[in-house]
Structures are given as C-alpha cells and as structure tokens.
Amino acid sequence: MAPLIDEFQYGLEAPICLTWELTYACNLSCVHCLSSSGRRDPRELGTAECKALIDEFERMQVFYVNIGGGEPTVRSDFWELVDYATAHHVGVKFSTNGVRITPKTAARLAGSDYVDVQISLDGATESVNDAVRGAGSYRTALQAMENLAAAGFAGFKLSVVVTRHNVGQLDAFEEIAERLGAQLRLTRLRPSGRGADVWDELHPTADQQRALYEWLLEHGERVLTGDSFFHLAGYGQAPPGLNLCGAGRVVCLVDPIGDVYACPFAIHDAFRAGNVRGDGGFARVWRESELFADLRRPQTGGACSACSAYDSCRGGCMAAKFFTGLPLDGPDPECVRGHGETALAAVAPGTAPRSMPDHSHGRAAGSGRVPVTIGRRPPERTCEESPLAGFSEAVR
Amino acid sequence: MSTDAAPDVRPAREFGLDEAWRLDERVSLRPERFGALLYHFGTRKLSFLTDPRLSAAVLALAEQPSARAACAAAGISAAELPRYRRALAALAASGTIRPEERADGTAD
Numbered sequence: 001m002a003p004l005i006d007e008f009q010y011g012l013e014a015p016i017c018l019t020w021e022l023t024y025a026c027n028l029s030c031v032h033c034l035s036s037s038g039r040r041d042p043r044e045l046g047t048a049e050c051k052a053l054i055d056e057f058e059r060m061q062v063f064y065v066n067i068g069g070g071e072p073t074v075r076s077d078f079w080e081l082v083d084y085a086t087a088h089h090v091g092v093k094f095s096t097n098g099v100r101i102t103p104k105t106a107a108r109l110a111g112s113d114y115v116d117v118q119i120s121l122d123g124a125t126e127s128v129n130d131a132v133r134g135a136g137s138y139r140t141a142l143q144a145m146e147n148l149a150a151a152g153f154a155g156f157k158l159s160v161v162v163t164r165h166n167v168g169q170l171d172a173f174e175e176i177a178e179r180l181g182a183q184l185r186l187t188r189l190r191p192s193g194r195g196a197d198v199w200d201e202l203h204p205t206a207d208q209q210r211a212l213y214e215w216l217l218e219h220g221e222r223v224l225t226g227d228s229f230f231h232l233a234g235y236g237q238a239p240p241g242l243n244l245c246g247a248g249r250v251v252c253l254v255d256p257i258g259d260v261y262a263c264p265f266a267i268h269d270a271f272r273a274g275n276v277r278g279d280g281g282f283a284r285v286w287r288e289s290e291l292f293a294d295l296r297r298p299q300t301g302g303a304c305s306a307c308s309a310y311d312s313c314r315g316g317c318m319a320a321k322f323f324t325g326l327p328l329d330g331p332d333p334e335c336v337r338g339h340g341e342t343a344l345a346a347v348a349p350g351t352a353p354r355s356m357p358d359h360s361h362g363r364a365a366g367s368g369r370v371p372v373t374i375g376r377r378p379p380e381r382t383c384e385e386s387p388l389a390g391f392s393e394a395v396r
Numbered sequence: 397m398s399t400d401a402a403p404d405v406r407p408a409r410e411f412g413l414d415e416a417w418r419l420d421e422r423v424s425l426r427p428e429r430f431g432a433l434l435y436h437f438g439t440r441k442l443s444f445l446t447d448p449r450l451s452a453a454v455l456a457l458a459e460q461p462s463a464r465a466a467c468a469a470a471g472i473s474a475a476e477l478p479r480y481r482r483a484l485a486a487l488a489a490s491g492t493i494r495p496e497e498r499a500d501g502t503a504d
Contacts, residue, residue, distance in 0.1 A: 007429060012433070013428055016433065016435075016442060061424055063426075063437075063442070064437075091437055113422060114437055
C-alpha cells in the first residue's frame with residue numbers, strides 16, 4: 001500500500017474528515033484543553049454560515065466531520081446543525097463531556113447511522129478524572145454513557161487522553177467501555193492550548209510510554225487511537241491502527257470563527273491556512289492555501305533522518321514539537337529513543353510558542369501571552385506504515 | 397480494512413456481469429487522482445479504489461443497465477473484463493455495491 005500512502009501525502013481533493021470546533025464556549029475548564037476553551041467568541045459562525053459550510057462539505061464529499069469545541073452541545077442550534085449535516089450526507093461524530101446527553105437525546109442518537117458520539121473521560125475513577133476535568137465531570141460523563149447504553153446506542157466511543165495519572169487505568173477504562181457497550185479510544189496528550197501549562201506534569205513518563213506501547217500492541221485491535229501514537233512506532237513495531245500524520249493533507253481543523261488550521265492540535269498562526277468566510281470559502285483554503293501546499297510537498301527528516309527509527313515514527317507529531325519549542329525537523333518531545341528529552345533541555349524556558357486564541361474562563365482576551373514566532377517549517381511527511389489501519393480508525 | 401460488512405450477496409464467482417448493480421445508498425464514492433475513496437456510513441469504514449477506471453465503472457453503474465455496460469462505459473475492454481469482474485465481486489461481497497431492485501425491468 002506504500003504507493004497509495006504516497007498519494008495521500010500529496011493531499012486529497014477534500015479532507016477525508018475534518019475537525020470542526022463549533023464553539024469555544026464550555027461548561028468545563030479542563031486543565032489540558034487543547035483549544036483553551038471557556039468563553040464563547042462573539043465572532044462565532046452563525047447558524048446560516050454553519051449550514052452553508054455543511055453545503056460546501058457536501059459538495060466536496062467530505063465524508064464526515066468530528067464536531068468538538070468547547071462543548072458543542074451548548075450551542076442552541078447544535079441539534080439543528082447535526083440534523084442538517086446528516087440530511088446532507090455529511091456524517092457527524094461529536095465529542096462531548098456528556099452534559100446534554102439526556103435519556104431523550106440518547107434515544108434520538110441511537111436511531112441514526114450517520115451520528116456517532118464520543119464521551120470524554122480522563123480518569124477511570126472520579127478522583128483522577130475530576131482532577132483534570134473538574135468537579136462533577138466524572139458523574140456527568142458516566143450518566144451520559146449510561147443513558148446511551150440504556151437507549152441501545154452500541155459502539156459509542158469512550159475517549160481518553162492518556163496522562164501520567166490515568167495510564168495505569170487502561171484496563172479499568174476498558175472495563176467501563178465493555179460494561180456500557182462502548183469502544184475505548186485513547187489519544188495522546190498534546191502540549192496545545194492549556195495543555196502546554198500542564199504537559200510537563202501530565203505527559204506519561206518514558207517508562208509509562210513503554211508500558212502504553214506494550215498495552216496497545218496487546219489490546220490495539222479493540223481500541224481506537226486516531227493518529228495519536230505513531231511516535232511509539234519507534235519502539236520497533238507499529239501499534240495497530242496508527243501511523244499517520246494527516247495534517248493539511250487528509251485532515252484539518254475549522255475553528256468556531258471559521259479559521260482553518262492544519263490540525264486540531266495546531267491552533268496557531270503558523271498553521272492557519274485561511275478562513276472559510278474568505279472568497280472561495282473552505283474549498284479554496286483546502287485547495288490553494290500556501291501552507292497546505294507546503295505540507296503536501298515531500299518532507300525531509302532533518303536531524304532525525306539519521307535515526308534508525310525514523311522510517312517508523314517519521315519524526316513524530318508536528319504540534320507536539322512546535323508547542324514545546326522544538327524544531328519541526330527535529331525529534332518529537334516524547335521521542336522513544338530519548339532524543340526529545342535532550343532537545344527539550346536546550347529550549348530556553350518560556351520561549352515555546354503558545355496557542356494563539358485563548359478563551360479560557362477567567363482570562364482576559366489576549367492577556368499575558370507573548371507568542372514567540374519561530375520559523376515555519378514543514379513537518380515530516382506522513383508515515384507509510386499500515387495506512388489502511390490508520391485510516392480505517394481515522395473514520396470511526 | 398474495509399470489508400467487514402456481512403456479505404449478503406452471492407459469492408464472487410457468480411457475480412452477475414449482466415445484471416444491474418448500484419452503489420449502496422449508505423456509501424459515498426469520491427474520485428481521487430489514484431482512483432477513489434469510499435466511505436460506508438453504516439459501518440463507518442473507509443476503503444480505496446486504486447484504479448481510476450474501476451472508480452469510473454462503479455460510478456457508471458448508476459446509469460447503466462448492467463455491470464458489463466458500466467465497464468464498457470468506463471473504457472474497460474473485453475480482455476480486461478475478468479479482472480474488473482473480480483474487483484466488482486469484491487465490492488459486492490463487502491456490501492459496497494448491491495444488485496439493483498428491478499420491478500419492471502427498466503433502468504433509470
């Protein structure tokens with residue numbers, strides 16, 4: 001399949017899927033929020049603009065959108081937009097903390113082929129979860145999942161960001177998922193948004209990362225991972241269902257105000273390709289933006305090219321490098337060969353770029369943050385291993 | 397990969413070239429340089445066609461009275477037909493394409 005994945009890295013006619021953050025508003029204030037959400041942005045796309053964007057997705061045959069936020073269900077037109085998308089052959093998978101998943105809503109969701117639901121939970125126990133996601137969030141998520149299970153919604157996703165404190169609970173997460181008829185989805189903690197503030201304390205240690213890798217090899221067929229952990233392929237064997245950075249090539253992010261970024265973890269001007277409100281709309285951004293054209297050119301591995309693991313890990317995650325102050329053609333901060341730790345030691349404190357929009361509760365807009373711009377360089381090209389595994393997971 | 401859907405059609409060897417076939421209504425096909433991407437909304441699986449002419453043939457099923465005619469419309473020669481028949485049979489086995497319901501024998 002190598003020739004096919006070569007085609008992917010040069011970009012597709014349209015994204016296979018894209019992440020669409022509908023709002024920066026959120027009832028929670030998770031310490032690791034990758035979009036620094038909290039307050040609604042007054043420039044948010046309105047209902048009519050959202051529907052026009054869905055029309056465009058339909059014309060381009062974007063197969064489905066991953067709707068997130070913020071907490072997307074707090075938008076008063078959320079269900080209207082979900083219905084509009086599915087009526088226009090754009091599938092919807094949305095991420096929620098569960099706050100609006102009542103028994104009635106759950107019953108409605110259970111009836112659609114075109115809607116999938118992902119409930120976020122970052123601890124298998126209340127104390128571990130609530131320390132990160134806030135008091136009461138564990139109970140809210142569990143109640144939402146119980147409502148979905150009771151409504152007969154099989155196979156919804158239990159979505160976990162793997163941290164230093166919950167990496168030992170993977171079996172317990174799997175038990176919760178099994179009990180409720182859900183599928184476990186694990187993703188990587190990124191130093192994006194507020195995640196940058198807590199990354200040092202929350203990202204798994206090297207030993208934990210190794211254990212995570214072993215666990216994924218053992219359980220990977222049952223567990224979804226997005227493209228989260230392809231840097232772990234450097235250990236030797238590619239974990240199932242991983243191994244592709246599709247930023248700007250097969251995926252992208254549309255934020256609540258219509259800005260288009262290369263990926264959901266890269267909300268920063270250096271990765272902003274345009275805005276859907278501009279002439280030519282989303283299609284023009286996808287097809288003509290200079291940034292995306294750069295990303296679709298063959299990439300070089302820089303300092304990593306000499307490493308024997310490079311063919312597997314492809315230098316890791318662009319966003320993880322960027323927001324820890326590492327060069328994009330250098331090692332991932334969690335490089336399994338330890339090159340990331342060495343590189344991080346050379347980054348002067350406070351110099352790493354910050355995600356730019358900050359809508360956190362209790363923070364004045366634009367306060368305190370002085371983003372440091374480093375040269376924009378294209379990331380490593382996409383991994384070539386197991387493209388089908390990576391993509392069939394990417395569409396779950 | 398993409399073929400986990402329970403097959404509910406005849407085995408590959410009996411694939412009816414002279415029958416009318418249609419893309420399953422839950423499947424979206426998007427042509428790409430290398431062929432096409434297929435997404436099945438029911439199974440949420442993505443799959444690929446790595447041959448632009450196969451993609452054209454599958455798209456032509458909608459307006460052709462038979463799979464054979466769709467292949468011809470896509471520029472597939474008689475000599476090449478066995479290979480494409482096998483590919484279509486695999487798509488039928490995965491539920492990507494389905495036999496057309498023919499109430500009155502006319503193609504729409």
